Amino acid sequence: MLTDFVPLFLMIAMALGLAMSLLKLAEWLGPKRPRAIKASAYESGMDPVGTARDRYSVKFYLVGMIFIVFDVEIVFMYPWAVSFRHFLANGGGLGSLAVISVFVVILLVGLLYDIKKGGLDWD
Amino acid sequence: MYDFLLPDMGATAPILLVALIGVVLVVVDSFSNDSASIPWLSGAVLVAAITIELARVGVTDSAFMGHVMSGGFASFVNVVILLGALGSVILSVPYLSRTGHNFGEVHALILIATAGMMVLANAGSLITLFVGLETMSICLYVLTGLVRDNERANESALKYFLLGAFSTGFFLYGIALLYGATGTMMLSDMPAALVETGRTGFFAGGVALLLIGFFFKVSAVPFHMWTPDVYQGAPTTLAGFMSTASKTAAFAALILVLGRILPLDDVGLDTRHVLAIVAAITMVVGNVLALAQRNIKRMLAYSSIAHAGYILTGLAAGALGYAGALYYLLAYTVMNIGAFGVMSVLEWDGKQGAEQTIDSLAGIGSRKPLLGVAMGVFMFALSGFPPLAGFFGKYFVFAAAVDAGLTWLALIGVLASVVSAYYYLRVLVAFWMKKPEDAHVSVQSAAFDVPLFSKVVLVACVAALIALGIVPGFITEAAGAFFVTPEATALLP
Numbered sequence: 001m002l003t004d005f006v007p008l009f010l011m012i013a014m015a016l017g018l019a020m021s022l023l024k025l026a027e028w029l030g031p032k033r034p035r036a037i038k039a040s041a042y043e044s045g046m047d048p049v050g051t052a053r054d055r056y057s058v059k060f061y062l063v064g065m066i067f068i069v070f071d072v073e074i075v076f077m078y079p080w081a082v083s084f085r086h087f088l089a090n091g092g093g094l095g096s097l098a099v100i101s102v103f104v105v106i107l108l109v110g111l112l113y114d115i116k117k118g119g120l121d122w123d
Numbered sequence: 124m125y126d127f128l129l130p131d132m133g134a135t136a137p138i139l140l141v142a143l144i145g146v147v148l149v150v151v152d153s154f155s156n157d158s159a160s161i162p163w164l165s166g167a168v169l170v171a172a173i174t175i176e177l178a179r180v181g182v183t184d185s186a187f188m189g190h191v192m193s194g195g196f197a198s199f200v201n202v203v204i205l206l207g208a209l210g211s212v213i214l215s216v217p218y219l220s221r222t223g224h225n226f227g228e229v230h231a232l233i234l235i236a237t238a239g240m241m242v243l244a245n246a247g248s249l250i251t252l253f254v255g256l257e258t259m260s261i262c263l264y265v266l267t268g269l270v271r272d273n274e275r276a277n278e279s280a281l282k283y284f285l286l287g288a289f290s291t292g293f294f295l296y297g298i299a300l301l302y303g304a305t306g307t308m309m310l311s312d313m314p315a316a317l318v319e320t321g322r323t324g325f326f327a328g329g330v331a332l333l334l335i336g337f338f339f340k341v342s343a344v345p346f347h348m349w350t351p352d353v354y355q356g357a358p359t360t361l362a363g364f365m366s367t368a369s370k371t372a373a374f375a376a377l378i379l380v381l382g383r384i385l386p387l388d389d390v391g392l393d394t395r396h397v398l399a400i401v402a403a404i405t406m407v408v409g410n411v412l413a414l415a416q417r418n419i420k421r422m423l424a425y426s427s428i429a430h431a432g433y434i435l436t437g438l439a440a441g442a443l444g445y446a447g448a449l450y451y452l453l454a455y456t457v458m459n460i461g462a463f464g465v466m467s468v469l470e471w472d473g474k475q476g477a478e479q480t481i482d483s484l485a486g487i488g489s490r491k492p493l494l495g496v497a498m499g500v501f502m503f504a505l506s507g508f509p510p511l512a513g514f515f516g517k518y519f520v521f522a523a524a525v526d527a528g529l530t531w532l533a534l535i536g537v538l539a540s541v542v543s544a545y546y547y548l549r550v551l552v553a554f555w556m557k558k559p560e561d562a563h564v565s566v567q568s569a570a571f572d573v574p575l576f577s578k579v580v581l582v583a584c585v586a587a588l589i590a591l592g593i594v595p596g597f598i599t600e601a602a603g604a605f606f607v608t609p610e611a612t613a614l615l616p
Contacts, residue, residue: 005303095128109146116153 059122066114073107131186134193137172137201138241144168145234152227162216165230169209169237176201180601189309190248192379196605197245200375203453204244207368208237210460210580215360217574218467224270224358233364236262240372244379248308249298252376256294256340259372260287263365267357279356286339286349294336300329301384310383317384333380334397340373341431344405351416354424359470362420363463366427367456374434374452378445381438382606398439399524399532405432406539413546417480422546423462426505429543430455436536437520440527442606447519449602454504454512454591461584462501464577465494471571481549486559488551493573495554497581504588506547507540512591519599 041048080100087096114120132139148161180202182194191197212233219225239258246252264287268280302308304325305316317326339346354362381394409429416422434451437444469479469487488495504513517540521533591598 098128106146109149113149113153 062119066119070107070111073103076103127188131191134184134186135191135245137175137205138191138238138245140175141168141172141205141234141241142238145231145238148227148231148234152231157225157227161227161230162212162225165212165234166209168234169205169212173202173205173209176205185247187247189311190246190251191242192245192247196375196379199449199601199605200244200371200452201241203371203449203456204237204240204368206453207364207371207456207460208233210456210464210584211360211364211368213576213580214363214460214464214467215358217576218360218470219358221471222270222358226269229266229269229361232262232266233361236266236364237368240368244372244375246376246379247310249301249310250308252380253295253298255372255376256336257291259369260291260340263287263369266361266364267353269358269361273356275356276358277356279353283349283353290336290339290346293332293339297329297332297334297336300325300332302329304329310379313384330384330394337373337377337380338401341370341377341435342428343401343431343435344408344428347405347409347428347431350428351421351424354427355418355421359420359463359467362424363460363467366424366463367459370427370431370434371452371456374438374448377438378448382442382445395439395441395527395529398435399529402432402435402439403532403535405429405435406536407432410539410542410546413543416546417482419466419479419481419484419550420463422550423459423466426543426547427459429539430459430505432539433517433520433536436524436529436532439529439532440520440523443526444520444523445606446599446603447516447523449605450519450595450599451516453598454516454588457584457587457591458501458504458511458513461497461581461588462505464581464584465498465501468494468571468573468577468581481553484550485553485557486555488554490559491573493578493581497585498554499551500585500588502547502550504592506544510589510592512588512595515592515595 041052077100080096084093084096087093144164148165151158151161151164176198179194179198182198183196184194185191186193212230215229215233216225219229236259239255239260239262241255242251243255243259246255264280264284267283268276270276298308301313304323305313305320307313307316320326335346339349342350354366357365381398406429409425409427409432413422413425413429416425430451434448434455437448437451440447466479468491469484488498500511504511507513507517517536521536524530524533524536
């Protein structure tokens with residue numbers, strides 16, 4: 001029974017091992033020539049100003065949450081889109097379209113609710 | 124390729140209908156904020172779903188390639204869940220309007236939670252079980268924290284969410300291990316797969332984790348810590364919804380899992396002992412801790428823990444006890460919706476009326492006779508007084524336990540319910556035998572009337588409890604027919 005899972009455990013071990021060993025290797029082998037700019041905090045090209053413990057408007061979190069929800073749910077549509085030709089060839093085109101439409105409509109209702117309730121109004 | 128879709132949607136129509144209207148309510152609410160039509164719509168769809176399910180109790184069917192059950196057992200449980208939801212919706216409208224929280228979202232969330240509960244209770248596979256559980260739980264987390272400006276509500280919602288998410292993790296690991304051990308997700312294929320693989324350590328681990336997930340949802344000791352805080356912090360009518368419908372769904376799913384993959388009568392006795400011990404601890408701890416409560420909602424929370432113990436006693440008895448447990452779930456739903464309903468009327472506003480205790484309600488029975496009498500019936504029913512439905516519920520589960528050779532468990536159960544009479548009847552003493560002058564000042568001066576909708580539900584609950592108590596036969600016959608073993612039917616009157 002347990003032997004069935006050996007490939008799985010092997011993969012987990014390899015993933016863990018690679019991730020950890022690559023970090024360590026980079027530390028050992030990489031050249032170290034620090035300069036003031038390199039050593040500063042990375043802020044996507046901007047000069048880091050002030051402290052990192054700043055207070056942000058709660059609106060950022062709202063938009064962030066909404067983004068995560070829709071972003072993750074879009075991921076579910078990729079496998080469907082990739083398999084759509086297969087569905088068409090097997091005569092399930094309309095049915096699978098209906099099924100994914102239900103999913104999209106539910107998402108749409110969420111978006112509608114969000115817009116109507118003012119979740120996307122910045123001010 | 125999708126030929127099965129339409130007939131299967133017909134077989135699961137009540138679930139889909141409730142979920143669909145739940146989504147429609149979100150749209151209605153976004154165009155017309157907190158529209159007055161929303162509660163009507165949600166009540167109407169619940170009535171429609173109950174009608175459909177009642178017509179389907181006689182048939183046994185499954186849908187979506189066996190992933191969802193339909194008809195028979197599933198319909199019976201759905202009716203109980205839908206009744207709980209309907210009672211909560213009707214009680215919620217006046218209660219939440221008074222406190223200014225009758226949002227349209229509440230009803231959408233109740234409907235979607237109800238759909239999730241029905242999916243959970245009708246599950247034919249482990250995946251369906253999980254989807255239903257999550258749909259239900261997430262809506263309940265939101266409903267708990269409905270009163271955003273109340274600190275206690277926020278606290279209870281956060282506690283419920285964190286602990287609930289954690290227990291869902293256990294549940295999911297259990298599913299993963301069961302799948303790993305047997306190679307199938309379908310509950311109906313599990314017994315055959317088990318014969319092939321035997322009861323491996325994987326399987327035992329999966330069952331243990333799954334049971335922990337279930338024990339949390341039905342608030343069995345030692346996984347009960349969240350219950351008092353959540354029921355006290357949540358809006359009262361919604362606490363009633365949580366304590367009845369979600370428990371019914373979780374117990375039904377537990378019956379499905381136990382009946383399918385762990386038939387206690389065939390395979391060893393370990394699981395039966397686990398269930399029996401948990402049931403015994405739950406009954407004792409729930410009842411003893413309820414003795415010390417002065418806040419009535421908190422007392423009802425501990426009482427709901429104790430009742431989970433009684434129902435677990437029925438489950439520990441195996442197939443003999445399932446029908447009794449189903450009857451118990453129906454009776455418990457009616458009496459608890461009623462008890463929380465009375466409390467929701469007594470909390471006439473969000474400030475003075477909140478946090479009612481034994482002391483603050485002294486003498487309320489003579490001022491509001493309807494509430495006093497109704498509460499009397501619910502308290503007697505909860506403590507298991509003979510002519511009412513609560514008594515027969517206890518009789519069926521304890522008789523099944525004795526029949527299954529668990530006499531010690533039935534004995535603990537009977538003793539525990541004797542203890543419970545103290546705290547149930549203490550509420551009645553406060554309601555009727557104390558003078559209004561003893562009460563908290565705010566209650567004396569408060570002028571509030573009993574809303575019509577609440578009256579209707581309370582009277583219906585009282586009538587149902589008496590009717591179920593006088594003629595329990597038609598329910599137990601229907602419930603017994605789902606578990607057609609000769610022993611199970613012999614036990615019923």
